[in-house]
Amino acid sequence: MNEIFVKSLPLKDVIANIAEALDTTYFNRCNEYILNIPEIYGEGSIRGINFLNGFGLIEYNCTLKEALKIHFNVNSIHPLKFIYCSKGSVKHKFEEHDVLHQIEQFQNIIVASTQQNGHILIFPKNENIHLNSLEISRKEFKTKIDCDLNILDVGLKKLFKDLTARNLFFYQGNYSLAMSDCIDTIKTSKFSGIARSLFLEGKSNEILSIQISDYEDDKKDIPKRQILRKSELVQIQKAVQILKSELSKPLTIKELANKVGTNPTKLQEGFRYNFGLTVNNYLNKIRLDYAKEQIMIGELNISEIANNIGIANKSYFSRLFKATFQLNPKEFSLQIAKNANKRQRNRPLT
Template sequence: MKIQVRDVAIQQIMQDLSKSFKTDLNKNDGEFRVELPIELGKGDIKGIYFDLGLGVLEFNFILEKKLILEYTKGEVHPLKLLFNRESSFHHNFDQCEESHEINRLENVILSSTPLNNHIFIFPPDRPISIFSIEINRKLFEEKISGFLIDMNEDLMKLFRDVNGTQIFYHKDFYSLDISRFLEEYSECNLADFLKTVYQEGKVYEILTHLFQQYLDDSNGSGMHKILRKATIEKIEMASKIIKSELDSMDNIVDLAKRVGVNQNKLQQGFKFLYKTSVNEYIQNYRLEKAKELLETTELNITEITYKIGISSRSYFSKIFKAKYGISPKEYCNQFRKQAQ
């Protein structure tokens, strides 16, 4: 499916999406929302406009078929700062051969020209979750003066290009701080004016950290307090070690040393990638493994307890029941009875 929308203001984008999808445009607490039609997939797109040309679009859906989102030519499109929280998707500028794959945990800064509009291609059968800060640079000029002092020449040119005469593309992994701000934005439980003020503040926190990240990358200082690709790989390595050495995994400090990060970075990384602490991740995997062993082996409860790295059978039974609502012995008896 291919749709085309005007890329000038949040309200116009949301109106065009509603028209293309033939679904209602809902508005609540200043936020617009369009649900995907059932034949296209499940999920929605949200948009909100703050003051001085600043807005946010949130894409959260799973598609039944490929969706191509094309913005119209001949317009000065907002500057886009995208944060990809889930599956990969593609972007390209019209009339440019190069296609950009934007992967999970990456952010991109995008600026097009009236001749080279944005085209986004979203694949089916994968969770898509994108947070996009949209900035009308002409309206934002008044606000950006507070940021210009800390900007380098490239960023200054980018924000001063209010007529959209230059293409700009920059991609990197975004920071742990930004990830936390994104979660806090999405999980806000306030309403009305308070919600708008809170979320607008979070957007400015994200902008500030993103600009600092860009400057750190540009000056090559190496003083990055952020999660980079190498660190992500180390966190993933720690996850693999936990799964392969489950029966002897009990020291987080040693695990951090083995993969080459400090304990705080390891905890931050697990929260970032897996939405849980290291200890919770280990316990959850132990219980999943125990459940699998109860279903697929003849091992008794004591043997399974040691197999998953727990020394106390009573403690194992306690946490198993807390997670599954039934003791390991009862679960085993029920499963084997059903299998007969």
């Protein structure tokens, strides 16, 4: 395992120290410091940029040939770190503790070390890692948020007020869909120069606000949590499969949420995120898609089709079908037959 020691702040020094350890160079593009991983060590890049008020962002997007342990040494007071992992997994530990924290894909952590000690990040070998860390210099950043500190969760309030780094702080959670979208926007950004600097600063502020919101949601009792996490999308896919397999007797939203291990609020959020529809609207969509397909096949009558999708009221079924396909089921069936006859008449003689 390769092992290097870097300064914690400013991020220019972090990049410079890593570049020196890897025997390579880095370059400055509008105050964003960029290091390309030498081929002998792997591939990818490490970027760091400082904003105003002691706020910065460092991004690791790389695959390493050997595991790498980075020690972040304390200059005077170690910065707060808001870390999120969008690809792969890394380990974190405090210098004074032996406990390793595994940060998996779609997880985020908030960490603060004591004044005398720093952090260690351990990157595995042969695994593509995409990890971002918001770095916050405590005293400088406090001037930015001082007037809003009293409305923060008590834990975060103590964290931001701990200007002399007397207390350890560690929180780990799964980040939200909003966080995922924000990260994806940064990944795909085409901005350059000063436009990129402004864009990154805005997105970094947005990510910080989302992480604070995610943290506060995690502090609630499980049934009261409302923010759907990226890692929970598998539950939404399970819900979709249940709806498709039980069209004739669909579960209520509450029953469906319980069956996949979430709550109705998160279930609705997941369907809106994936399909732009509520659960009931999505259910009606797949009901009507099934009905349309069965009418085209022509093996079932309208009543049988309505029963198969759990709609006993044929009049209601007809209204739903017409609202979607501009024809009621009977008209649609006649149109299918008419088109089939027309194709038959136009078929060339052999």
